[in-house]
Amino acid sequence: MAVTILIPTALRAFTGRQSQAQADGKTVGEVLKAFADANPDVRQHLYDENGELRSFVNVYIGDVNIRNAGGLGGPIEDGDTLTLVPAIAGGVVCEPEQKP
Amino acid sequence: MLSLNAEAIAAIRAEGEKAYPDECCGFLCGDTDEKGGRRVEGILPVANASEREEKFHRFRIEPDDFLAASRAAGAAGLDIIGFYHSHPDHPAVPSEYDLQLALPCCSYVIVAVGKGMAEELTSWELSDDRSRFNQEL
Numbered sequence: 220m221a222v223t224i225l226i227p228t229a230l231r232a233f234t235g236r237q238s239q240a241q242a243d244g245k246t247v248g249e250v251l252k253a254f255a256d257a258n259p260d261v262r263q264h265l266y267d268e269n270g271e272l273r274s275f276v277n278v279y280i281g282d283v284n285i286r287n288a289g290g291l292g293g294p295i296e297d298g299d300t301l302t303l304v305p306a307i308a309g310g311v312v313c314e315p316e317q318k319p
Numbered sequence: 320m321l322s323l324n325a326e327a328i329a330a331i332r333a334e335g336e337k338a339y340p341d342e343c344c345g346f347l348c349g350d351t352d353e354k355g356g357r358r359v360e361g362i363l364p365v366a367n368a369s370e371r372e373e374k375f376h377r378f379r380i381e382p383d384d385f386l387a388a389s390r391a392a393g394a395a396g397l398d399i400i401g402f403y404h405s406h407p408d409h410p411a412v413p414s415e416y417d418l419q420l421a422l423p424c425c426s427y428v429i430v431a432v433g434k435g436m437a438e439e440l441t442s443w444e445l446s447d448d449r450s451r452f453n454q455e456l
Binding site for chain 1: 377
């Protein structure tokens, strides 16, 4: 049994339109690497040029964001479900003097 | 390409007016066809998680809220196919900030709200090279 990875809509164009995938590993980082190895087009959206997880990519095991629980080095077990959750932000961002 | 029904448009416009002078934000729930066309079945409003003093020109969605919305949509057989937000007293055109933080393969609906009244509503999709938005509505 492997780890199940739930893929958000924004990344499915890079995973053959799969909404979920399976990968093996003993840590979150190993599972994500195996997932990226199997889906090379998704790599640039998960990792920056230094190989670090991009700041706008959040990874959950169940209901727990790994940034609050061991990060990429945290353990993961067969049968766990790992969810990729993008950070969403934007807006006008005008100068303060333009505030209504 | 995005298909957005009148009910969803009215709901987004109402959310923009309710949040004014702050930015509103939320999820577009629906499905995507084999050619990448997106059809909205409904919206899910969410709290703007930006700092209090930033809400008038920024929006931010907490990842916990995204996860909850994704599960709610999934329970209804739908996906999160995009996002909406308002531009208080500014045109319904994506900002450079919007572009920097945009995700591929999603629709970004923007409603302009002038002096508390919803005005133009547009929708945009990030280009493949991330250099610009292409207007789809």
